[in-house]
Amino acid sequence: MTYCIYCNLDFDPRGPSLVFNFLKGMTLLSHLPPPFNPQVTGGSSGIGKSIAMECYRQGAFITLVARDESKLVQAKKEVEKCAINDKQVVLCISVDVSKDYRQVESVIKQCQEKLGPVDMLVNCAGTSFSGKFEEVEVERFRSMMEVNYLGSVYPTRAVITTMKERRMGRILFISSQAGQIGLFGYTAYSPSKFALRGLAESLQMEMKPYNIYVTVAYPPDTDTPGLAEENRTKPLETRLISETSGVTQPEQVAKIVVKDAVQGNFNSSVGPDGYMLSALTCGMSPVTSITEGLQQIVTMGLFRTIALFYLGSFDSIVRRCMIQREQAKAADKRE
Ligand SMILES: NC(=O)C1=CN([C@@H]2O[C@H](COP(=O)(O)OP(=O)(O)OC[C@H]3O[C@@H](n4cnc5c(N)ncnc54)[C@H](OP(=O)(O)O)[C@@H]3O)[C@@H](O)[C@H]2O)C=CC1
């Protein structure tokens, strides 16, 4: 038995029976009240910029974090156009979120002094790369983990203490559908996005009693400068497989993920494929509403059946591309 400092009662930290905890785990959440003060890493481009604009439209104070100062200044102007009152401010910080933790911590501290405590951290700084495993430079495996994984750990670590003290906060991680399934061409990228899920699940279990809610978003291909860059090296197989989920607009992704983060939902998915993937890969991830839990239970078998068809078609794409390449090679030799 342990003595509880909050309620002055002798109590057992394991709590009551599993059945009771099952119901308690799904307690309804309180929304983050506006105006909130989000810090958006990767806020100078693509999905991050759209998220900043979406928050600004809801009356938020924003901090944009990225490396390139000219892109930050341009994004600040675009975000400011979405203002709904004249008290709102956009602050820009130029820092590499993946390299030096001390530096990340110090700039975040400075900006909290100016704008007050961050109550929502959006980890969107990231980069993608696709290519065949044996053709990906070895250094790339490390840089992906640095930017996409450590680049989310560092800012989170820098804001969490204040959030815990204030008993309030939201942490949003932008993973990807490629963080739910491993696909041809994503041997360097996918693991860095899967890693965010492990981080998010562990962090959520630690933070829940402090009223801090963690959200992981899994967008499909989204029309951004980052995607255009990735498409320059994308293998045919990766392109054909990704087409299954189509291309979304960053504004649509932003609307969905901001709503989910404000509500405190753990999973945030975009589109019907995204919904199926999230239900199918829910595993032991936290559940944030009774409806969500029931939907997962009821749909699991059906979605796995559908998934087997998808997997079959992906394998067939890979096989056909290989045959096509070998035939082209043989024809080249004959000439
Ligand atoms: N577009 C897509 O199809 C999808 C994207 N995602 C994920 O969403 C996130 C955003 O993607 P997208 O909008 O396409 O990307 P963009 O390339 O358009 O934008 C990336 C942003 O991150 C910043 N950034 C990159 N590296 C660092 C760094 N080391 N330190 C600080 N800031 C950095 C960039 O600014 P700067 O270079 O100046 O630092 C820029 O603001 C990524 O994590 C990506 O993996 C997920 C699913 C689909």
Ligand SMILES: CCCCCCCCCCCCCCCC(=O)[C@@H](N)CO
């Ligand atoms: C029931 C089962 C349903 C299965 C649906 C499967 C759909 C697979 C499509 C995967 C698309 C991967 C997008 C990666 C986006 C990304 O992160 C990069 N573009 C970043 O730039």
